[in-house]
Amino acid sequence: MSTPNVPNPPAANFIKNIVEADLAADKYAPRRWAGQPGAAADHAAAPPDAAKIRTRFPPEPNGYLHFGHAKSILLNFGLAEQFGGRCHLRFDDTNPEKEEQEYVDSIIDAVHWLGCSWEKDGETNLYYASNYFDWMAAFAETLIRTGHAYVDSQSADEMRANRGTLTEAGKDSPFRSRSIEENLDLFTRMKAGEFPDGTHILRAKIDMTAPNINLRDPAIYRIRHATHHNTGDKWCVYPMYTFAHPIEDALENITHSICTLEFEDQRPFYDWLLERLAENGLLQRPLPQQIEFSRLNLTYIVLSKRKLIQLVEEKHVEGWDDPRLPTLVGARRRGYTPAGFRLFAERIGVSKNDSLIDYAELENCMRDTMNESDARRIAVLDPVKLIITNYPQGQSEECFAPNHPQNLDLGKRVVPFSRELWIEREDFMEVPSKGYHRLSPGNMVRLRYGYVVKCTGCEKDADGRITAVLCEYLPETKSGTPGADSVKVKGNLHWVSATHAYAAEVRLYDRLFKEAAPGSGGRDFLDDINPESKVVITAQLEPALKEAKPEERFQFERHGYFVADRVDSKPGAPVFNRAVTLKDSWGKTG
Numbered sequence: 112m113s114t115p116n117v118p119n120p121p122a123a124n125f126i127k128n129i130v131e132a133d134l135a136a137d138k139y140a141p142r143r144w145a146g147q148p149g150a151a152a153d154h155a156a157a158p159p160d161a162a163k164i165r166t167r168f169p170p171e172p173n174g175y176l177h178f179g180h181a182k183s184i185l186l187n188f189g190l191a192e193q194f195g196g197r198c199h200l201r202f203d204d205t206n207p208e209k210e211e212q213e214y215v216d217s218i219i220d221a222v223h224w225l226g227c228s229w230e231k232d233g234e235t236n237l238y239y240a241s242n243y244f245d246w247m248a249a250f251a252e253t254l255i256r257t258g259h260a261y262v263d264s265q266s267a268d269e270m271r272a273n274r275g276t277l278t279e280a281g282k283d284s285p286f287r288s289r290s291i292e293e294n295l296d297l298f299t300r301m302k303a304g305e306f307p308d309g310t311h312i313l314r315a316k317i318d319m320t321a322p323n324i325n326l327r328d329p330a331i332y333r334i335r336h337a338t339h340h341n342t343g344d345k346w347c348v349y350p351m352y353t354f355a356h357p358i359e360d361a362l363e364n365i366t367h368s369i370c371t372l373e374f375e376d377q378r379p380f381y382d383w384l385l386e387r388l389a390e391n392g393l394l395q396r397p398l399p400q401q402i403e404f405s406r407l408n409l410t411y412i413v414l415s416k417r418k419l420i421q422l423v424e425e426k427h428v429e430g431w432d433d434p435r436l437p438t439l440v441g442a443r444r445r446g447y448t449p450a451g452f453r454l455f456a457e458r459i460g461v462s463k464n465d466s467l468i469d470y471a472e473l474e475n476c477m478r479d480t481m482n483e484s485d486a487r488r489i490a491v492l493d494p495v496k497l498i499i500t501n502y503p504q505g506q507s508e509e510c511f512a513p514n515h516p517q518n519l520d521l522g523k524r525v526v527p528f529s530r531e532l533w534i535e536r537e538d539f540m541e542v543p544s545k546g547y548h549r550l551s552p553g554n555m556v557r558l559r560y561g562y563v564v565k566c567t568g569c570e571k572d573a574d575g576r577i578t579a580v581l582c583e584y585l586p587e588t589k590s591g592t593p594g595a596d597s598v599k600v601k602g603n604l605h606w607v608s609a610t611h612a613y614a615a616e617v618r619l620y621d622r623l624f625k626e627a628a629p630g631s632g633g634r635d636f637l638d639d640i641n642p643e644s645k646v647v648i649t650a651q652l653e654p655a656l657k658e659a660k661p662e663e664r665f666q667f668e669r670h671g672y673f674v675a676d677r678v679d680s681k682p683g684a685p686v687f688n689r690a691v692t693l694k695d696s697w698g699k700t701g
């Protein structure tokens with residue numbers, strides 16, 4: 112898929128520069144690859160790794176992916192693609208309690224939808240971290256044997272108290288000096304299920320006075336009597352994330368382990384751990400390097416998992432795929448495009464600076480990609496009748512509308528014209544304001560792709576509400592005929608033949624929050640929900656739209672981009688969602 116309008120040069124991406132420098136220095140050339148993840152011994156006899164670099168996207172399968180994840184996915188898969196590497200999809204499922212198959216499936220769908228693939232040149236790099244538990248436990252044991260880990264039996268409160276603070280050093284645990292034999296025995300019994308949860312914990316033995324609290328003997332294995340979705344009841348000890356993650360990277364030959372900035376303080380432990388394992392011959396060198404970038408934050412939306420769960424569970428939205436949510440399933444249902452996300456990722460770049468991106472930037476990227484790809488159709492969203500009093504009753508004729516004004520290869524289609532049409536209510540004013548060039552008594556406009564008509568008046572009901580606009584057409588002015596230009600007019604209106612129209616449910620989605628920073632200034636973020644984020648109308652659509660397939664998207668002329676809903680559309684009866692308006696209505700002047 113093409114990516115239009117990428118700024119030239121594209122926005123800075125400092126990680127790309129690191130990769131380029133590493134490749135130029137052949138830094139990762141010595142790595143071998145056994146065709147699957149493994150320890151040093153597994154890779155030793157294998158040929159050199161054909162992948163120049165390896166990156167990974169490592170979601171925890173405990174929720175739906177959101178726009179922030181899209182940035183990470185496109186960065187990791189994009190680097191691999193650009194530099195002759197591979198990107199792994201790795202489910203970080205080391206926590207036994209939270210993972211569910213539903214999330215695994217939805218993550219796979221979302222990564223595919225974004226156009227990324229973990230299958231390349233005969234390799235299928237889809238992994239589950241829980242398959243590495245044997246290695247992790249063995250590595251922990253090596254740390255014990257080499258004096259780099261010990262079993263602590265303090266209570267959680269004692270451990271917290273002895274950890275110290277940012278300004279105060281921590282204190283050694285009374286169990287820190289246990290012998291290697293005792294530690295091995297206790298760890299074996301932890302694994303065997305002899306102890307209840309929380310009674311013992313395995314800790315790395317580093318330095319309780321380290322200025323970086325993450326180096327004050329971090330926990331690496333805890334007791335958890337829980338059934339794991341993959342390994343069942345085989346284990347009752349589970350590795351901590353900060354221990355598991357570097358090992359997962361190393362086993363998979365990852366070269367550039369890219370994560371968000373909050374892990375910066377973990378990097379010293381990441382390096383310490385892998386160094387200890389490599390110096391004992393367990394992991395091959397060169398070791399992976401962790402690189403942090405700033406996470407994506409957007410105005411007018413929330414990306415926090417906790418808040419997203421609250422929105423769904425308290426039914427402020429209609430499920431994880433609600434088109435107003437910043438989830439990728441929501442974006443897909445909304446009609447957002449993978450190409451739009453890619454363009455957005457290119458435009459915002461990758462840096463270490465905390466960035467809050469205006470939601471309008473994302474919308475602009477969507478518009479730009481949709482403008483190129485989407486066929487045009489006609490829809491009247493707020494219909495009022497237009498009656499052409501000099502057009503014969505019961506007659507109709509064909510008009511031709513191009514499917515795309517800039518891409519004539521997309522051809523044209525027939526739109527039927529007849530005596531009674533639907534037009535937008537706002538396209539008529541009985542008493543026109545200054546500069547109003549649409550329909551008003553005595554004024555002439557062109558009915559786009561049809562005729563020039565002259566307004567003769569309107570009909571109203573007892574309350575004074577306009578029920579029909581009346582006009583006469585000029586038969587010699589049909590678009591595409593030699594007389595089309597004989598009468599010059601300023602207005603150019605869209606319309607749909609009333610007898611042929613398809614009356615459809617259309618959902619006008621807008622931003623979920625009305626405040627740029629939901630919940631700022633001490634407000635509850637829920638109070639900032641935009642009450643007009645979903646408005647359901649019945650619109651009059653040109654007949655061709657009746658055949659729209661789920662997920663087919665169009666520009667409704669003058670209105671914006673709309674997609675046939677992939678859930679609620681029935682064959683021959685699609686329902687449409689507004690993805691984005693034609694222009695930004697949230698801008699400072701709007």
Ligand code: ATP
Nearest residue numbers: 169170171179180182183370371406407408414416
């Ligand atoms: P959790 O709080 O459960 O850890 P998470 O959003 O970090 O939530 P993960 O499944 O751990 O979820 O994330 C997978 C990857 O996506 C990680 O590498 C993480 O750094 C990245 N990621 C998550 N949120 C963002 C974001 N807002 N911007 C960029 N990358 C993100």
Ligand code: MG
Nearest residue numbers: 169170171203
């Ligand atoms: Mg995370």
